[in-house]
Amino acid sequence: MSKLRVAVIGCGSIAIHRHVPEYAAREDVELVAFVDPVAERAQRLSGQYGGNVYTDHKTMLAAEKPGAVSVCTPNALHAPVSIDAANAGAHVLCEKPMAVSAEEARQMIDAARKNGVYLMIGHNQRFMPPHAKAKEILKSGKLGSVLTFRTSFGHPGPEGWSVEGKGGWFFQKSKAYVGAMGDLGVHKADLIRWMLDDEVEDVGAFVGTLHKEDTDVDDNATCILRMKSGAIGTLVASWTYYRGEDNSTVLWCENGVMKIGTHPDDQVIVELRDGSVEKHKVGGISTNEKQLASGVIDAFVDSIVTKTPPSISGEEGAKSLAVILAAMESQARGTIVKVT
Known part of the structure; x- marks a missing residue:
């Protein structure tokens, strides 16, 4: 062969x-x-x-x-x-x-x-077992439509991960273009599009540098997203989660709530309006400290x-990139931006 x-x-x-x-x-x-x-x-x-x-x-x-x-x-x-x-x-x-x-x-x-x-x-993020399980549950229909959501990705910053360390290319706009929003935010933009089988229509964003020094890129972003379905939610990307990584998503739906990556053992938790609770141990979400396939x-x-x-074609990548570009434009213009 x-x-x-x-x-x-x-x-x-x-x-x-x-x-x-x-x-x-x-x-x-x-x-x-x-x-x-x-x-x-x-x-x-x-x-x-x-x-x-x-x-x-x-x-x-x-x-x-x-x-x-x-x-x-x-x-x-x-x-x-x-x-x-x-x-x-x-x-x-x-x-x-x-x-x-x-x-x-x-x-x-x-x-x-x-x-x-x-x-x-x-x-x-699409391949991580908790996210695959969450999408399967959504597709089953038991939760009904997603109404609101929050998705977050934060860690202490790339200086502990990158081979270049502090001041490396991640922190230079000429090489990185965007900071936490491009490093982490784009992951969550892609995840929410894929998980909800929906597209982001409007973005409002606060994107800035709150704590990292000697850099001309953002270290934090908080965005409000409106999907084509009408669902609304928040997307957060941060390089200043100094006491541990967060890579969680919560979906509030017609019939209950699904929590993904909020618990160390039960990676997907479904709490239905009738009071029943399902807990799924399906494997972890990869972190910088704990690398998984x-x-x-x-x-x-x-x-x-x-x-x-x-x-995950180039076309899919371009749609997720468009969300990040809209967030940067929203910050620059101080207004809600339509994703194109």
């Missing part, structure tokens, strides 16, 4: 902890190259997993001609690197947020389509092997 030849572009924490070990765990994948402008980072992964080392992705694409790539670069490079990879004939798995503008997202989608390759965006790599490789378009 021929193996899928994969290159990883960007050798920071998301590559080290998620992409690379999950590729390596598959017998049908060969890691052929690691790319990073800091050669030592690529060399560390090469030493552990094999594969050649490059400091420039264009050189690598020409030399290796990989069948697929993971784009794990700073946000501002997601689009140009993904487009170059698609133009080289490689399937692309790009980290979130997929781009820093709607136009960039369109260019990525167009490049993949033109070259007959898949473009998948790494929105791993993301499911993203398996889904990406399986889509290529089975020639099935990925469920």
Whole structure:
């Protein structure tokens, strides 16, 4: 059986902890190259997993001609690197947020389509067992329609996670474009769209830098969302949850409430209006401190092997990005913004 030849572009924490070990765990994948402008980072992964080392992705694409790539670069490079990879004939798995503008997202989608390759965006929240269970319960109809919700993602900040630490690319607008909103908020925008099978129509947002120093990106965002269905809720992203991570979602529905990720053991709790309570132990939600298999790599490789378009397509990534762009526009203009 021929193996899928994969290159990883960007050798920071998301590559080290998620992409690379999950590729390596598959017998049908060969890691052929690691790319990073800091050669030592690529060399560390090469030493552990094999594969050649490059400091420039264009050189690598020409030399290796990989069948697929993971784009794990700073946000501002997601689009140009993904487009170059698609133009080289490689399937692309790009980290979130997929781009820093709607136009960039369109260019990525167009490049993949033109070259007959898949473009998948790494929105791993969809694969976390509690979220999959919650969606299953919603689809059963027992809770009725979602009326209001809150979804939150906060942790102490990327300085403890990123290989660059304090002052790294996460904190530089020229490389990251957005801070907590792009790092964490986009995950929750994608989650709520997917879980509710609904689109965000209007956004009002307060986005700012409350505590991190020496940065020109946001460290906190609180947003009000109105869905096309009429459901309303809040989305919170924060880099200043210094006493522990929060990655929870609560849905208040016609027939009760569903709590996801609010309890350490019972990851999904359903409390119905008739007083009955269901508790589901279905597996955890991955955190920076406790890394769990993301499911993203398996889904990406399986889509290529089975020639099935990925469920988290470029188009899906663009819709989740649009929510974040609307939130930034809402903050800038001081008004409610329609998501386009």
